[in-house]
Amino acid sequence: xxxxxxxxxxxxxxxxxxxxxxxxxxxxxxxxxxxxxxxxxxxxxxxxxxxxxxxxxxxxxxxxxxxxxxxxxxxxxxxxxxxxxxxxxxxxxxxxxxxxxxxxxxxxxxxxxxxxxxxxxxxxxxxxxxxxxxxxxxxxxxxxxxxxxxxxxxxxxxxxxxxxxxxxxxxxxxxxxxxxxxxxxxxxxxxxxxxxxxxxxxxxxxxxxxxxxxxxxxxxxxxxxxxxxxxxxxxx
Numbered sequence: 001x002x003x004x005x006x007x008x009x010x011x012x013x014x015x016x017x018x019x020x021x022x023x024x025x026x027x028x029x030x031x032x033x034x035x036x037x038x039x040x041x042x043x044x045x046x047x048x049x050x051x052x053x054x055x056x057x058x059x060x061x062x063x064x065x066x067x068x069x070x071x072x073x074x075x076x077x078x079x080x081x082x083x084x085x086x087x088x089x090x091x092x093x094x095x096x097x098x099x100x101x102x103x104x105x106x107x108x109x110x111x112x113x114x115x116x117x118x119x120x121x122x123x124x125x126x127x128x129x130x131x132x133x134x135x136x137x138x139x140x141x142x143x144x145x146x147x148x149x150x151x152x153x154x155x156x157x158x159x160x161x162x163x164x165x166x167x168x169x170x171x172x173x174x175x176x177x178x179x180x181x182x183x184x185x186x187x188x189x190x191x192x193x194x195x196x197x198x199x200x201x202x203x204x205x206x207x208x209x210x211x212x213x214x215x216x217x218x219x220x221x222x223x224x225x226x227x228x229x230x231x232x233x234x235x236x
Contacts, residue, residue: 001085001227002048008140008198013103015231016084020099021046022142022200022224024209029220030091032073043089047225051087054079058115060124062108077116078125080108081228082134089225093213094204096144096185097224100125100194106134107226112185114156118163122188138196139189142224145214146203147171147178160184 004027006019023030028042032053043051050069054076061076066083079088088109090097095113100122108125110116129136147170157177160168164187170180182199189197204210204222211218 001229003227004046007200008099010101010103010138012101012105012228014105016105017229018099018101018107018226019229020140020142020224020226022097023222025211025222026209027222029211030089030223031219031221032091033219043087043225047087047227049085049087049227051089051225052079052081053089053091053223054111056091056111058111058113058119060116060119060121062125062128064128077112077121078108078110080106080125080128082106082132084228084230087225087227089223091221091223092142092144092204093211093218093221094145094150094215096181097142098122098185098189099140099142099224099226100129100136101138101140102129102134102136103138104134105228106132106136107228108136109224109226112181112188114160114179114181114184117184117188118160122185122192126192126194136192136194138198139194140198140200141182141185142200143202143204143210143222144181144185145205145212146182147180148173149203149205149215150178150181151176152179153177164188 062078098110100108
């Protein structure tokens with residue numbers, strides 16, 4: 001399966017390898033609301049196979065897929081596969097793309113905005129993997145909005161602080177109340193026993209590299225796409 005150079009990879013205990021790519025504007029718009037043929041063409045220029053992707057709703061639904069292109073457009077906010085050669089993806093433009101990896105052979109991609117975090121999307125994702133006997137040990141947090149530009153309302157802040165504590169409070173460059181979204185994600189991960197956390201420490205406020213819904217009302221999206229490669233000697 002041809003693909004661009006991965007942003008990150010992890011060796012699994014079963015001889016396979018998990019891969020992630022975090023796209024930028026250079027790879028084009030990957031929003032799922034566009035013409036399906038244009039979207040498929042852009043997707044396959046990055047990883048040349050049918051992608052599985054979701055209609056994301058800031059909830060806690062998790063979709064499990066076993067074959068390429070399965071469940072395209074199904075409602076959910078996390079997508080999991082244990083199968084080789086099955087690209088799965090999350091689309092973002094400020095929310096945090098989070099990958100959960102089990103060394104026993106499972107990859108779960110989570111769309112983590114503040115609403116989904118407070119509802120327990122990461123809790124649900126970890127519970128599902130544990131139920132499958134594939135407990136996640138490593139997490140990767142991709143580019144998302146950072147507190148320096150993420151002005152936040154007091155009522156919403158109280159809601160998220162009730163779950164994650166006051167350490168998620170921050171300030172923008174102008175001194176306004178802000179949410180530290182990466183910190184909230186990290187707290188959720190550690191609450192679920194995941195302490196090996198890889199941070200792709202980039203902010204989606206960068207207009208040269210990323211789209212931002214919060215700052216610029218962009219309708220276009222970058223993506224996190226992940227897949228599990230086959231063992232050496234296997235087909236795929």
